[in-house]
Structures are given as C-alpha cells and as structure tokens.
Amino acid sequence: MCFNFTDWRLTPVDFKSLIAPEHFNLASEISKHVSDKIALRWENESGETKTITYDALNKKANKLANGLTKLGLNKGDRVVVMTTRLIESYVIYLACLKAGIVISPSSELLRAKDLVYRLNHSEAKAVISYYNLIKEFDQITEETPYLQFKIAFGQEVPNWLSMEALMEEESDTFTDADTLKDDFAFLAYTSGTTGQPKGVVHSHGWGYAHLRIAASKWLNISEDDLVWATAAPGWQKWVWSPFLSILGSGATGFVYNGRFQPHKYLQLLQDNKVNVLCCTPTEYRMMAKLDDLSTLDLTPLHTAVSAGEALNREVIDVFKNEFNILIRDGYGQTESTLLIANLNTNVNKLGSMGQPLMPEYIEVVDEDGQPSPVDQVGTIAIKKDFPALFQHYYKNPESTAASYIGDYFLTGDRAFKDVDNYYWFQGRKDDVIISSGYTIGPFEVEDALMKHKAVKECAVVASPDPVRGNVVKACIVLKDGIEGTTELTKELQSFVKNLTAPYKYPRVIEYLEALPKTDSGKIRRVALRPQK
Numbered sequence: 001m002c003f004n005f006t007d008w009r010l011t012p013v014d015f016k017s018l019i020a021p022e023h024f025n026l027a028s029e030i031s032k033h034v035s036d037k038i039a040l041r042w043e044n045e046s047g048e049t050k051t052i053t054y055d056a057l058n059k060k061a062n063k064l065a066n067g068l069t070k071l072g073l074n075k076g077d078r079v080v081v082m083t084t085r086l087i088e089s090y091v092i093y094l095a096c097l098k099a100g101i102v103i104s105p106s107s108e109l110l111r112a113k114d115l116v117y118r119l120n121h122s123e124a125k126a127v128i129s130y131y132n133l134i135k136e137f138d139q140i141t142e143e144t145p146y147l148q149f150k151i152a153f154g155q156e157v158p159n160w161l162s163m164e165a166l167m168e169e170e171s172d173t174f175t176d177a178d179t180l181k182d183d184f185a186f187l188a189y190t191s192g193t194t195g196q197p198k199g200v201v202h203s204h205g206w207g208y209a210h211l212r213i214a215a216s217k218w219l220n221i222s223e224d225d226l227v228w229a230t231a232a233p234g235w236q237k238w239v240w241s242p243f244l245s246i247l248g249s250g251a252t253g254f255v256y257n258g259r260f261q262p263h264k265y266l267q268l269l270q271d272n273k274v275n276v277l278c279c280t281p282t283e284y285r286m287m288a289k290l291d292d293l294s295t296l297d298l299t300p301l302h303t304a305v306s307a308g309e310a311l312n313r314e315v316i317d318v319f320k321n322e323f324n325i326l327i328r329d330g331y332g333q334t335e336s337t338l339l340i341a342n343l344n345t346n347v348n349k350l351g352s353m354g355q356p357l358m359p360e361y362i363e364v365v366d367e368d369g370q371p372s373p374v375d376q377v378g379t380i381a382i383k384k385d386f387p388a389l390f391q392h393y394y395k396n397p398e399s400t401a402a403s404y405i406g407d408y409f410l411t412g413d414r415a416f417k418d419v420d421n422y423y424w425f426q427g428r429k430d431d432v433i434i435s436s437g438y439t440i441g442p443f444e445v446e447d448a449l450m451k452h453k454a455v456k457e458c459a460v461v462a463s464p465d466p467v468r469g470n471v472v473k474a475c476i477v478l479k480d481g482i483e484g485t486t487e488l489t490k491e492l493q494s495f496v497k498n499l500t501a502p503y504k505y506p507r508v509i510e511y512l513e514a515l516p517k518t519d520s521g522k523i524r525r526v527a528l529r530p531q532k
Helices: 054-071 087-099 112-122 163-168 204-218 236-247 262-272 281-288 313-323 397-402 442-449 486-499
Strands: 038-044 049-053 078-082 102-106 126-130 149-153 184-190 198-203 226-229 252-257 276-279 303-306 327-332 338-341 362-365 378-383 408-417 423-428 433-435 438-440 455-465 469-478 508-511
Touching (some): 038 087, 078 087, 102 112, 204 327, 226 236, 281 313, 338 378, 362 408
Parallel strands (some): 078 102, 078 126, 102 184
Antiparallel strands (some): 184 198, 378 408, 408 423
C-alpha cells in the first residue's frame, strides 16, 4: 500500500537540535552506523552488481584517510574530486571528511578551463579522479601552483598516483581529525550571472543541520529503507542526498551507474523494490510520458521527491493516478539545504513550492529586506543565523556582502506566499538558468560563444521547455557579412560543447541584428526571454 501522507505530520524543529557539538567531524554521522548492514547496492548498465556493508565502507575510508595523510594532505587542505556513480566515490568523500580534508566536488562534465579555475581558486593541493575522467586535467596548460598530487583510481594512469596503492598497506582503523563544527568540509562551486563560479563554503556543522532537516523531514528516510537518489557526484545535490542523507540515516543506498532511460529507471524501481526516490523534474517528466505505466508495480515506493526546479502539475497527476504516489516538490540552494517543501500535501496546493520547513527562518522579502505581504511577489530569503546556511563565498567578500540585506540572505529566487504560507515560485531574480536540474551561468556560455570568429555579440537567456523546464537560448549578433544558417547553428553548438560542460550548450539559437540595451549599455535580457 502506498504511503499515506496525511498520517505523517511535520514535527516542530528545535533550533538547538540543529547545532552540532563544538568539536564535530561530519564523518561520525556515517560511521556511527557501522555494522554488517548493506550500505550501498550498486548496478551498472551491463547488469553487473556490487554491494558494500557499512563496516567495509568505513574500513576502506580509514585506509584511504591513512594513505592521504601519509602522503602529506593535512586537515584544511583542499582536494578537487572528480568521479562518477561508483562505490569508490563514497569511500573518497568519507575518507576526506575523516581526515579533515576539504572536498571540492567537480562534475565529470567539466572541461579543462573549468577545472583549472577551481584548482587555482581553491588552492587545491590534490586532485582525485576516476581514471577515465583525467583527460580534461591532462589538457590543462596553465600553471597550477598549489597542486602537488594527482591521484587516479579504477586503473593505473601514467604520471598519476594510484589511489589503490595508497590504500594497500594501510591500517583499516583511523582516528578522525579533531575538526570544529565551523571548520570547512566542502567547497562547492555555483554558477553566477557574471564572472566565474562562486565557491560556496560549507562546514561540518552545516552537514549536521542538513541531516536533521532534509533527510528526516523531507526525504522521510528510515533505516529500513532502500533509497535511490539519482544525482551524480560533482554536484551539491549528491552531497545532500546520495551521500549524507542516505548514509547519515543508516539506510541502504541504491546506485545506478548508467544512462538515464525512462523505462529502465522505472524497471529498476520495480525490480529493486525501492522505498524512497529522489529525482530531477526532467527525469520525472520523461518517465511520465511513457505509455505502459500501468504494467509496473511500484507499491514499495512510499516517498517520491523532486528538486532542482519546479515540477509540472501534469507530471504530479500522472504519478498520482498511475501509482498512487504523490511526488513532493522541494526547494533549496547550494548555499543552504532543503528550505521549502511539500510535506503533508494539501491537494489544493499542488503546483506550489510547499511551505518552509522552518518558517521562523524563511521569508519573502521586498527590496528593503522587509517581509512582503501575502500574495505580493518578493525574494525568497533566509535569516542569517539559519544553522544550515553557508559560511561565505570563498575569497569573495564582495559577493558575500551583496547577498545579504538586513537580517536576510537573498536567494535570488522570486515567489509569493499565500494566506496558508504556501510559497509559489515566480522565477529567478537574476539571470541564472536552471535546466534539467543543472544551474547554468549565462556568462560561461556567452564567454565561449564570443570566442567563435563569427560572433560579434551575444546574450544567453532561459527558454521554456516542456521536458527540461528551461533550455539555454543564445541570442547572437553575427559579424558583418555572415549569415545565420542551420549549419552555423550546429557549428556554434559544437563549439560551445568543446569549451564548456556539454549541458551548457545553447539548444536554441536566435540571430538578431542588435541586442536590446539600456541607456547605460547593459543588455536587457528580460526583453530576450520568450513570454510564457
């Protein structure tokens, strides 16, 4: 029988329960579950399967933590990690936390120019990469003065250290670093509208609060559950759910290392009897389009949640009608945790963002940082003393200061709240594009396009898409004498793919004679966005 949401009530969250002890290492939230219980069940496209217990996972992490510290990595050192959906990914993250090493997650889709910025900006002392992802690192031609160690795993790589060799002779016991709750744990990078991505600093204490908000209140995970969160390593959402929320709850995580195929995903849900599912809206949309949903039995699935962007009401209705599963939307940011969610969902409010998990810390504010009246659009804001808020933007005091007004951190997302304190999303205040759950800064795409010999000027905006929510649209002014042909469009798209992560390329290109601008010369992107 499907989970009855009306039986579950959100209990008030005590502020004090979100504050970690002064001396606190986030790894302890996972290692406290050490036992013979299966921590992870892994499967790939070929049908190969593996499992690992909490005890074995912890011992492998201890061996790696010993190897990394003997190599010369110390508490507070930054390490860029590029991996994919593998059991080793969990070992690496847990080992780094144990050793007090700061993890900078990097998606396997990033290119050399993205990576060299992260390496140098973070002052990374090491990089740990899956062997078949090292190509972009090896293509870096710029100086990386802080980088001392390049470590590969999965296969030996010339001129790279072997992670397996580092672990081979090490003890499977390790004393966790004596980290404070405010010590750095993660340095994640997020896209902005201008300039390079910002480094978001999260502490060990942030993870403590995150687990007590998102894992229990939104994902509704119990120790007996098999949980599938589809996010890939390299994104803060992977830290949120597949890593911290699942392992920190003592549940079993299901890991599928394969391409997204709607029918395959549904088959895996059925065959593995998954209890909790966390997907992107794009994945849900594509699964909802299949014709043979009625043949599937997803009875064990009691919780299904969606995050990354707003989910269509139509998709929610398909899953409700076909499987008696109510997909619950959730909203958060790289800078925080899950902030707003549909919990005990009111059917009259389907399509809303839901309600704040901790209403005393979340508000819609006006331009002066004052709470907006009911039904008036403003900016979603978080009180600065919220325990699961980031510390600051790394090496960027200007952006850190600019993101606050009065007592609030401004998310940049626009919404209004109704009389029942349900929030209704209205869009981004800035120009960041969210497509298929990916956050894309227009500057990065514009910078790539401007390197093409045919482009005179360009601006990148979001364009609504029924499957991806939004796609990247490039409005381009070509140099004199050049025509905007279909062949040129394909060339420009390939050109961007080679310079940036492939998901950032413009799926829509429009050629214009001139870009609309303000009197001061700034591009009016609002005039370029398609009207909904």
